[in-house]
Amino acid sequence: MTRILQLGVVFFLLSITLFAGRGLRAQDKPLAKIKASSISVAMIQSDEIKLPAEFQVALYEDLVQQLQKKGGFQHVYREGDRNAANAADLVILHSTVRGFKQGSEQVRQLTTVAGATSIDVHCQFTDKDGKSLLERDIKGKVMFFGANLRATYNFAKQAAQVAHDNFSPSPGT
């Protein structure tokens, strides 16, 4: 009889732990997404860091492409697009390079552990009036395989994911 009681208590405690864990995980998720149906991507700024032109352009182009693929926006506008002026719920993404280390593909292939390329970018999502809605520091890296420009692709994928997780055409979903 006591054996059955002991088993019952253990089962009760286990189930409580399980439900508590679920509750905690639910709290990790953002409560509500910000309403935004379109995004305008500004050209990457690198005033403090000397960034090669090809990296600047690759960051911008990869960002536009990844936002079109995974951002979840109805429209992705480029800097200067006249059509963006009439867009409702427009968010503007400003990206500033804060750190850049140009590695070497050759060194990566020879040593495996050295020669990584990394880019640190500060991303700020604002509304039309310039009010900040969200800010994140995102890092793009290429550690083992691929050319240096792959770091820009990695950054863009993460930035698009951040946008997808925090913005939605319908609020709160």
Added chain:
Amino acid sequence: MALGMKRVLFAVLLLVLSPFILPSNAQQPAAPIKVNQITGLAGVKNKTKGSITIENGNLRFAQGKTNVDLAATSMQDVVTGNDSQRLVHGTLGTLTMVAPYGSGRFMSLFRTKLETLTIQYRDADGSLHGAIFTMPVGKAEALKKELVAHGARTSVPIKEDADKTSAKAPDAKEQKP
């Protein structure tokens, strides 16, 4: 009579020297340059091989039957750079990485130098685009020069201009008290 003789002599001289006059190639379209379009050209997939020519003030990228024209006047910034790639690249290059006895790593020692041409341009809607091309060494600067001559802008002065500026710089320094 003497004037007539002079005219005849001048005509003969012109005839004799005419084979030595170099033909001008200003009107001839330049030969296509083989390039790899890395990203950014509207209507063309990333990492597409093709060729570039400059015709009537436009940069023309041709790949098979596809032609994409960019007006030099729409280019906000044209910048050249240097890069390199493995002699054996692409899928085969990746496969050689797992070759036995470190031969893949040994292969990565052999690299070819490349030049990059980065162009920022605006389309009809005013949208900003950026295109990156890689090409054999010695081609990018000439292309940039030609594009600038046709109305493209650049944030980095062309080498010759930069040399002239640096040659003038010491004079400017000398003028300082």
